[in-house]
Amino acid sequence: MADAQIILAYGRDTGIVAIGHGERYKAAHEALAAADFRRGDDWVFHLPGVDEDASRATVANLVRHATAHGAEVVTSSHRFIGDTARDIARLLPGQWDVRIELYSHPVWQQDLVPWLWDSGELVRAVQTQRIPYAATLTDTAETTLLLVERPGHQLGYLVGAFAPEPFEEGYGDPHxxxxxxxxPFAGRAARGIADRFLPTYERAVHARRIATVAEALARIHAEQDAWAAIIASSRHRNAPPLGEAAETFLNRAWAEFLAIAQHAPVLLDRCRPAATNWPGDARVLAELADALTDAEDLDRDASLTLTERDARLRAVLGTWLTHSEPFLRQARAATPPRQQTVPAAALPHQALPRGQHAPRR
Structure with missing residues (x-):
């Protein structure tokens, strides 16, 4: 692949579009500007609306300018990815915002790797194949999907997801x-996302929430054991002051509890103890929910003395440590809400149109 390349594709509303990329992508941009292509706000170059003969002449002119700038001009077998993403988004349940992503320099696409929450073909492609551009689809719940043309295929796409915001980076996560x-069919692609990918994604988010809470509870247990050891050794001359040790324990435990406060409410809301083998856990779950409310009140109630605050914090932590096992088994038995599917009536039977070849010299 040339170190400066221009990809031509066909946009439904914009006609011929062009994307420059490569280590010398600026040379590709200079060739496009010299050939009278105009850059849009998304950094995609567009050929102003002209007739077919004029388009053919302009593209021929682009090839000459590209050669002079050391850039290669190629034609995509796909149509413009922005059109594809918008067609799919219109058929997905809910509201989705589409944005075009350009990775003009090859190293830019590597910025995706830490944030891609994927254990499949997409993350491998981003790491090993050239991905000059992509589209993101984001819904109102801030689920963000990444859509790319499938490397090595004349038609077809790959779709995966970025890590949900509460989890930050997602690379290498086992969940x-x-x-x-x-x-290459808008309706079938949308159904694949709605029926296959999004349910899998939601189950993965659910499992990662459980793992995050379980890990936080384990660390709080460890902090409590360390605190108990300090109390047991308090009679020794070299033991730290109990007041200082108590403050350290509570600060560390509270820092860990913040993850529980963030993820446990969603998990509690999905628990249905009556439908499990442990219907009696309903009382325990109610106590845990009340403890979360108490934890929220601690941050809002400025009238509490330090002693009162510490006592209530200990009670919250004690409730969650005592009932961690029934909570986790109920959370694991719970399931995320079922995503809506794409109605069969909304599925067009025609394929997405292939990218139109740009006129040749």
Whole structure:
């Protein structure tokens, strides 16, 4: 692949579009500007609306300018990815915002790797194949999908997800869902996302929430054991002052509890103890929910003395440590809400149109 390349594709509303990329992508941009292509706000170059003969002449002119700038001009077998992403988004349940992503320099696409929450083909492609551009689809719940043309295929796409915001980076996470391949049909692609990928994604988010809470509870247990050891050794001359040790324990335990406060409410809301083998856990779950409310009140109630605050914090931590096992078994038995599917009536039967070849000289 040339170190400066221009990819031509066809946009439904914009006609011929062009994307420059490579280590010398600026040379590609200079060639496009010299050939009268105009750069949009998304950094995609567009050929102003002209007739077919004029388009043919302009593209021929672009090839000459590209050669002079040391850039290669190629034509995509796909249509413009922005059109594809918008067609799919319109068929997905809910509201989705589409944005175009350009990775003009090859190293830029590596910025995706830490944030991609994927254990399938997509993350491998981003790491090993050239991905000059992509589209993101984000819904109102801030689920963000990444759509790319499938490397090595004339048609077809890959879709995966970024890590949910509360989890920050997602690379290498064992709970990450698998990206899936999509066909070049808007309706079938949307159904694949709605029926296959999004349910898998939601289950993965659910499992990662459980793991996050379980890990936080384990660390609080460890802090409590360390605190108990300090109390047991308090009679020794070299033991730290109990007041200082108590403050350290509570500060560390509270820092860990913040993850529980963030993820446990969603998990509690999904628990249905009556449908499990442990219906008696309903009382325990109610106590845990009340403890979360008490924890929220601690931050809002400025009238509490330090002693009162510490006592209530200990009570909250004690409730969650005591009932961690029934909570985790109920959370693991729970399931995320079922995503809506794409109605069959909304599925067009025609394929997404292939990218139109740019006129040749």
């Amino acid at each position: 990450a869902p698998h990206s899936i391949a999509l066909p």
